[in-house]
Amino acid sequence: MAQGETEGPVGGSAVVSSAATGKDGGAAHEVLAVVFQIRQNRLSVLLWCRALPPFEGCWALPGGRLGATEGLGESVRRQLAQKVDVRDLSHLEQLETRGEPGRHPGGRTLATAYLGLVPAGIDPVVPHDTAWHPAAELPCMAFDHAAIVGSARRRLRAKLSYTNIGFALAPPEFTMSELSRYYRAALGHDVAATNLRRVLLRRGQIEETGRSVPSGRSGGRPAALFRFRTRSLEITDAFAVLRPPQG
Template sequence: MGATDHEVLAAVLRIADGALQVLAWQRALEPDRGRWALPGGRLGADEDVETSVLRQLAEKVDLREVAHVEQLGVFSDPARVPGTRTVATAFLGLVPTDADPAVPADTAWRPLSARDTAFDHGLIVAAARDRLRAKLSYTNLGFAMAPREFTISALRELYVAALGHAVSATNLQRVLTRRGVLEPTGALAPPGPAGGRPAAVFRFTDRTLRVTDAFAVLKPPGEHGRGAVP
């Protein structure tokens, strides 16, 4: 029984111009020449997949810009790539909207709707988007998309872009503050050219993943409307 190769792949997402984008590079060689592939590469002998994906990303984008990375799963269809059998461990990565890391010449931020993806990488991007959407609603994952400090309306635009549906600024603010996810910095942002009341500036209280709405039902007795369990 032959050994298989193992690669790690990262769907690194960010929001720009009101839409989700994914980091990809254009293949210069066959197979799938001209199509766009996710960053990644072979798993090294002395690293686990988490270490490996961080190492590989460091070659494409400054690691300090990546706010969050998590495993999505294994993609292992024997025909997923031509040539040597290769199993992939896929990751979701998130870069804040205000970070604009330098990327290599063959690499670009592309809309999620693009179809000319290499191999099965379109499946991985779809899984990444679904994971992001799900976790935005029951964790503090917004911290990984947002700048350090922001106004509620700016945050609202990020949630709209990520979730793909309307979000009320009023309720977004209330939900996130009630859960202790957001806190005001005390500063005010100057109004735009059209005027208007200056917006309060907020930040996320944590910048690591936290589940804020643990399980909806069947909580242990006595935990009535308590929400998260730390």
Template sequence: MPESVHVEVLTAVFQVRECADAGHTLHVLLVRRDGEWSLPGGDIGDRDTLSASARRHLSEQAQLTRVAHLEQLTVFSDPDRVPQHRTVASTFLGLVPRDIPADRTSDDVAWVDVAELPALAYDHAQIIDQARQRLAAKLSYTNIAFALAPGAFSMSELSEIYGAALGYTVDATNLLRILSRRGVVVSTGTVGRTGRSGGRPPSLYAFADTVLRVTDEFATLRPPM
């Protein structure tokens, strides 16, 4: 590789968060670097792997140390993606569960609804879009939602998490049928708190595995017609 080429790592970290006026929505972690909102990232350490560099920048720039899932996304290598200097970006997708506090925000760190992104540096909006597409695809044929869900959840809560990540409403009954058939979720034998409207306490479930695995390589989750 020519000495004039710079290599950086960038990570799109998602968390589903509940907003009073919008319900559950997918948020992405942004940091302000060089006066612009950007994805967390930067140089690769002399002795770091790419993933270790990604985790280091998340910790140093946003004090985020608990990421339930991190995977390499793709490489962005357009010669003009960074005008000042030829820069290749190795990008990552990261996921944080709902029950992990992620409120360490400041003037330079923020969790932002992906539907309301500010102006971002360079091609970072494109990276976020690709990361969201990767997440949506893997929700269909893997158990990746374990990295977005709390340790125990009702199916209505899990359907809201799926819906926020996919961008459309997901029926809780159908979701339970699909995930139970694939052995993705199991009953905890406990119940949660009754909602504001009363009624029976909801049954609680948990993911059978907390590492990524393919559950149905030919499956797709489709939006309602």
């Protein structure tokens, strides 16, 4: 329903695109968002199901036509808020722009894709035709959207290694074993909480809140609560290799 509006620019764009690809050289331009959240220890992406051709029944990234007076990032935030009711983005960054002439059956359409992150633990209300899917098991995907999700996964994975982008995956406060599960889900491999703690502490990414969480029914030492020191993107380990002399 909310997505019906997206049908125009994404699906039924024969009229629009013929105008847009006319002799003035302009092409239709849309923005797309790969919104990730860790849900049940899996990296998940927000998709909506197309009701009309092309790609009827397949899943697509949320997004839509770029407005005449808005910036690209601005447009992504607007469309996520309007169409899938997501307003809790902890991070948003541009991924890539795709413009192959054949990428869109309905006519020439350029798409600028963004990577958006929602912290774990919250559950935004989304429309009925919209759902979270594990990024590792994508359903039938429309257009080139599967490839775009792949780009987003690689970007997130890389940035976890040299920035503090974990702040955007984690809730405001967390235990180290929780955080290591988020990292495991996003990286796709095991992450030992004990070492993650020291790495992120040494890099100054996280700090103790002083509080702790009582141990569960099966006992165990209470877990200390941590938070990220800053909640905006910073490069914390600019490269272990080829660094300037004198450390």
